[in-house]
Amino acid sequence: MPTSGRKSTTPKKATPKKAETSVDNLSTKMSTMKVSKVEYVCLDWRFPMAMYSVDEGATRKIYVEILKGVQLPEEYIVHAKVLPGGKQFSLLCGVPRWFYEETYMKARMGNNHNRSSALFQAFDSFVIQPILKLFPGNSAFVNGSPQIVLLDEECVEGPVPFIFGNAKTKGTDKVNNARQYQSTMTFELTAVRKKSVKVSKPKTVFWGSMLGSDDDDSESEKMSDPEE
Secondary structure (H helix, E strand, O other), X not given: OOOOOOOOOOOOOOOOOOOOOHHHHOXXXXXXXXXXXXXXXXXXXXXXXXXXEEEEOOEEEEEEXXXXXOOOOHHHEEEEEEOOOOOEEEEEEOEEHHHHOHHHHHHHHHHHOOOOOHHHHHHHHHHHHHHHHHOOOOOOEEOOOXXXXXXXXXEOOEEOOXXXXXXXXXXXXXXXXXXXXXXXXXXXXXXXXXXXXXXXOOOEEEEEEEEOOOOOOOOOOOOOOOOO
8 A cells, every 4th residue: 555645743842952051151261161051140230220311511411320339449340331332231240249158157157167067058059159169259249230220322332430329218127226328329421422522531439328218317318428
């Protein structure tokens, strides 16, 4: 009997797609390292932000406000710049290395700290060792991928100046009887005009504190010198 011309209906096995892990979102530096995946570690800061623009004389300024929250040294700001093309602002901040080290777990476990415990062994396998492979050495911080802000208009490429601020959220607990503040950052971008605009070398300016109303504050909001 002649063989039927019908094709086999047996489904073909789908080629499994490569699992997407957090390493796909790490910085260019990290992507060049021989690391296949990091599934349980994130190195990326993503901050609340606001943006507005204003004409100041012959130039147009775009301001990006960031609620950084955490207090970190200035050197942890790896870069704050407008990327080539002028339509994206990039902010890359380092994460303190201690967060991924035994130091953190020792404080976390307190008197129960024990390297032989299942809790510590898990932290060592999933956190400490992967970070050591990604960032050998003893740098103060490690970093992942930058936060990107899309710009409505083209801006001058390169590093931009920024200033720090400190804001107090009402209801925040005091630590050792001291107020706790949330760090803010303001970045000043310059829009591209018909004629090229040159900006001076970025300088970091420290400014005062914004205090939310609280029981021990006589004013709802005030600015003060940080050295007072």
